[in-house]
Amino acid sequence: MSSVAVIQFPGTNCDLDTKYAFEKLGCDTTVVWHKETKLPENTNLVVIAGGFSYGDYLRSGAIAQFSPIMKAIVAYAKDGGKVLGICNGFQILTEVGLLPGALKRNIGLHFISKYQTLKVVNNSNEFLQKCDKDEILNIPIAHADGNYYIDEEGYKKLEENSQILVRYCNERGERAVVNGSVTSIAGICNIEKNVFGLMPHPERAIEDILGSIDGVKMLEGLVA
Amino acid sequence: MKAIVNIFLKEGVLDPQGKAIHHALDAMNFEGVEDVRMGKQIVLKLTSTSRDDALQEVEKMAEDILANTVIEDYTIELI
Numbered sequence: 001m002s003s004v005a006v007i008q009f010p011g012t013n014c015d016l017d018t019k020y021a022f023e024k025l026g027c028d029t030t031v032v033w034h035k036e037t038k039l040p041e042n043t044n045l046v047v048i049a050g051g052f053s054y055g056d057y058l059r060s061g062a063i064a065q066f067s068p069i070m071k072a073i074v075a076y077a078k079d080g081g082k083v084l085g086i087c088n089g090f091q092i093l094t095e096v097g098l099l100p101g102a103l104k105r106n107i108g109l110h111f112i113s114k115y116q117t118l119k120v121v122n123n124s125n126e127f128l129q130k131c132d133k134d135e136i137l138n139i140p141i142a143h144a145d146g147n148y149y150i151d152e153e154g155y156k157k158l159e160e161n162s163q164i165l166v167r168y169c170n171e172r173g174e175r176a177v178v179n180g181s182v183t184s185i186a187g188i189c190n191i192e193k194n195v196f197g198l199m200p201h202p203e204r205a206i207e208d209i210l211g212s213i214d215g216v217k218m219l220e221g222l223v224a
Numbered sequence: 225m226k227a228i229v230n231i232f233l234k235e236g237v238l239d240p241q242g243k244a245i246h247h248a249l250d251a252m253n254f255e256g257v258e259d260v261r262m263g264k265q266i267v268l269k270l271t272s273t274s275r276d277d278a279l280q281e282v283e284k285m286a287e288d289i290l291a292n293t294v295i296e297d298y299t300i301e302l303i
Contacts, residue, residue: 059292066289095292102294104233107240149237149295180240 002027002044002223007073007089009034009053009064014086014203018049021203021215027223034067045082045222046073048089050142050201060103060145061091070096082126082222083195087143090187090197098195099188100158101150106143107180113142115211116178118186118200119169122162125193130217130224136173137166137214139200141186146199148181148188155182161191165198196222225270227282228301231291232263266290275302 004022008015008031015031022029030040034053039046053064064070070092077083077098085093093099106112120128120135131137150158158164165187168178175184179199187198202215233239239261246260268285272278282300291298 058289062289062292094294102292104237104295105240107238109240109244147240180238 003040003042004029004045004047004223005032005039005043006030007032007034007046007048007069009051009067011053011055012049012051012088014050014088014201018047018086018203021206021219022047022223024206025216025220025223032069034064034069037068037072039069039072039076043076043081045084046076048073048083048085048092049203050087050089053088053092056088056145059095061088061093061095064088064092065096074098077190077195080192080194084127084222085195085197086201086203087146087199090199091145093195093197099190099197100154101148101182101188103145103199104147104149104180105145106147107177111142111144112146112179114140116141116186116200117169117171117173117176118166119173119175121164121167124162125165125189125196126224127189127196127221128165128218129221131221134173136169136171137218138205138212139202139214139218140204140212141178141200143179143199146179146181146186148185148199150182157191158185158188163188163191163193165189165196166200225272225275225278226303227268227270227278228303229266229268229282229286229290229298230263230301231266231286231296231298232261233295234297237295278302
């Protein structure tokens with residue numbers, strides 16, 4: 001059984017949904033408060049859940065990167081441990097430097113909350129191993145700062161190393177402009193493919209009653 | 225001594241908020257605005273009496289947390 005550590009900062013609000021999702025997948029899941037300096041022993045996966053850590057003050061994720069638990073998470077990731085950042089978790093992972101680029105205010109300035117189709121760009125990683133390449137997934141998004149930015153040189157590296165995980169698309173799989181992200185990027189991973197970040201919320205698409213179960217095959221890949 | 229840190233999105237990085245303000249100014253018939261950039265200002269009250277030390281310290285703060293240098297530039301003014 002996989003042991004999952006879900007990180008909770010002041011202002012995190014997807015911790016219990018995320019815990020519920022991984023428990024449904026049969027994982028032993030612990031919510032870890034950001035003041036902790038160590039991850040639980042035998043942690044197989046760290047998930048930085050979504051929300052508004054520190055009220056998004058200064059910049060989304062900017063303050064959270066200096067919480068005590070982050071040192072343990074950076075060390076864990078550098079040691080090859082798997083880390084997933086969802087929404088605010090993605091923002092925190094870019095701020096702390098575990099993932100390249102940054103997330104800016106949405107191009108239309110609105111907070112966007114809706115189901116969104118995503119296209120799987122690369123599945124040569126643990127996270128999306130259960131998804132097909134070019135598969136279209138239906139996953140909710142809910143963010144104001146999801147406009148992914150990376151400079152040209154950085155973008156080339158993402159392409160070359162198959163680090164782009166998913167892009168926003170329409171029902172036909174064509175790229176869709178949702179929040180202004182560079183080439184409609186919705187999620188990426190690091191070169192080593194053990195740190196993953198995405199703006200959409202797979203933990204909110206795990207039961208038919210929620211409108212989609214596509215989140216299951218995303219999360220499953222990390223705890224298989 | 226006070227340090228004023230101004231933070232703006234880098235030139236070349238699209239500023240959606242600046243664009244929206246520009247659009248509103250146009251709609252209000254304010255003419256002659258070529259471009260609008262929106263940033264933030266952080267004012268720090270410092271105990272240091274040495275300008276050099278203060279500048280060095282505030283630069284480190286800006287690099288480490290106040291600005292995200294992937295997308296933002298900053299200026300520091302000491303008064």
